[in-house]
Amino acid sequence: MVRELLSQAEKQYLEDYGLGGLDPEHLMIRTFRKGEFLFEQGTALEKLIIILEGRTKVYSMAANGKSLLYCFNDPGAIMGEVELMTGAYASSSACAITDVKCVFISYERCRDELTSNLKFMNRICSVLAEIVVQDSINGALNILYPFESRLCAYISMTSEEGIFRAKLTELAEFFGTSYRHLLRTLENLCKKNVLEKSAEGYLIKDERKLKTIGIQYYSV
Structure with missing residues (x-):
């Protein structure tokens, strides 16, 4: 059982997003070695990802080859929430900068359950608001x-x-x-x-x- 592979702290990450009641069959534990990509810009992102252990960096590449570093994600961080809501391809890449353990939640199997989950949607709204605020701060700092x-x-x-x-x-x-x-x-x-x-x-x-x-x- 997937849940038996999770520590109490890791289960709490799911609870924090209102996902503690998800069918364990819809959860997949994945590990990535340092330097591996969890997903890459421009590809179809078909799962929600919650970091359980380790750290990732999230960045995008422009057509001229220049990159823009958005943030680092630590345990408890979620990725793929924008693509869940928009259905768009990944607008950035996420690379493991340490060994990473995470849980994958399939959009195909869980989209309706996720989007009808009020606690989850409220949490996602908060996450997106924090991203907007931090991006504004980082943009100003890049200039100043x-x-x-x-x-x-x-x-x-x-x-x-x-x-x-x-x-x-x-x-x-x-x-x-x-x-x-x-x-x-x-x-x-x-x-x-x-x-x-x-x-x-x-x-x-x-x-x-x-x-x-x-x-x-x-x-x-």
């Missing part, structure tokens, strides 16, 4: 704050055990900046004693300063 702030926020959210590891060429493309500018920014952070370059990546020397520079980007 420098690249260094976005980079620090990203490092803070994706580092593991105090070490930031990333392919810098891909990271530069992800942020839509030049590789040279990325290296200069990382070098400046090292000079400020926020980071320290090592063979493993970049060690976080001053986490408080890193978060201060990074402000509140990419919150869900």
Whole structure:
């Protein structure tokens, strides 16, 4: 039984969305390794996804190859709610940045039950409202704050055990900046004693300063 595979805390995530009464046959537990996609932009998204363990990043790619990072999703976060309501293809991609455990709920089997569930719909309205507010904040911060702030926020959210590891060429493309500018920014952070370059990546020397520079980007 699917529910027997869930901890009490994980069952509570379902309850929080008013989904505790769903037929267990309609639930599917899935795991993804770090770097795997839960779904990709432009594909049909046929299930609602609730994160149980791990973290994902959600972003979109423009036709010119530039990307826009929307947010990071932690346990309890839901994805696919927009596509459930609109029937559209996925407008973004979700990639696991740690190992991820999640529950899938099929649209085909559960659409009527989901859309007639008042508690679920109220919760989805709240989630969508929070997304609109945070997107507005992030949009303003993108204009008003420098690249260094976005980079620090990203490092803070994706580092593991105090070490930031990333392919810098891909990271530069992800942020839509030049590789040279990325290296200069990382070098400046090292000079400020926020980071320290090592063979493993970049060690976080001053986490408080890193978060201060990074402000509140990419919150869900």
